[in-house]
Amino acid sequence: MDFIEIQKIIADFNDSPTRELEIETDGFKLRLSKNEIATQLSSQVKNNIIAQETPKDDRKKDSNKLVSTNVPTPGITIDAPMVGSVYLQPEPTKPSFVKVGSVVKKGDVVCIIEAMKMMTEIKSDVNGVVKEVLVTNEELVEFGQPLIRIEEG
Numbered sequence: 001m002d003f004i005e006i007q008k009i010i011a012d013f014n015d016s017p018t019r020e021l022e023i024e025t026d027g028f029k030l031r032l033s034k035n036e037i038a039t040q041l042s043s044q045v046k047n048n049i050i051a052q053e054t055p056k057d058d059r060k061k062d063s064n065k066l067v068s069t070n071v072p073t074p075g076i077t078i079d080a081p082m083v084g085s086v087y088l089q090p091e092p093t094k095p096s097f098v099k100v101g102s103v104v105k106k107g108d109v110v111c112i113i114e115a116m117k118m119m120t121e122i123k124s125d126v127n128g129v130v131k132e133v134l135v136t137n138e139e140l141v142e143f144g145q146p147l148i149r150i151e152e153g
Contacts, residue, residue, distance in 0.1 A: 006030065017140045075131050077146040078122060084115030086147060088137045096137075098148065102130045110148050113141065128152040 013021055013032045021032045080086070088096045088111050098110050104124045111122045132149040135141060 017142055017145070019134075019145065075149040075151045076126055076128070077134070078110060078124060078148045078150065080113060080141040080143060080145045080147055081122070082113055082115050082120065083143050084113040084120075084141065086135050086137070086139050086141045087112040087114065087119075088133065088135075098130045098133070100130055100133060104128060104130060104150060111135075122147065124150060126150060126152045 009021075009023070009030065010032065019034050021030075023030045088098075090097065090112070097112075098104060098108075104110060105127050106124055108124045109121045110124050110130075113120050113122055128150040130148060131151045134146045134148060141147065
């Protein structure tokens with residue numbers, strides 16, 4: 001894999017709704033992440049892109065594979081039940097349904113997903129406090145993509 005190919009992969013990744021991507025090929029490993037890792041300091045920039053080469057002894061014969069990884073983080077995530085555009089506020093001029101620190105109750109609307117001109121309210125399954133909003137307003141989301149992380153309580 002040459003530098004031009006790596007630059008193209010990074011550009012395509014930045015333009016996609018994919019949150020994490022890991023590629024291993026011929027002893028080369030490339031990991032891209034838009035997620036904040038729990039062990040990072042809060043002052044670090046979100047959307048870090050990490051590229052590293054694996055040591056030669058870690059090479060595998062069948063290493064031509066594409067792997068998507070999820071970093072475990074405490075709390076409960078509300079995941080997208082469908083593909084569509086996510087809206088974090090009921091109308092463009094209205095405040096967001098929730099933000100980090102918001103207290104939510106089971107059944108509270110936390111966002112809306114628009115799919116095929118139909119608006120679907122996404123509701124909290126638990127009582128708790130919003131710890132992280134994992135998407136941006138009007139972002140295209142995939143089925144099962146984490147939207148919001150809530151600490152139950």
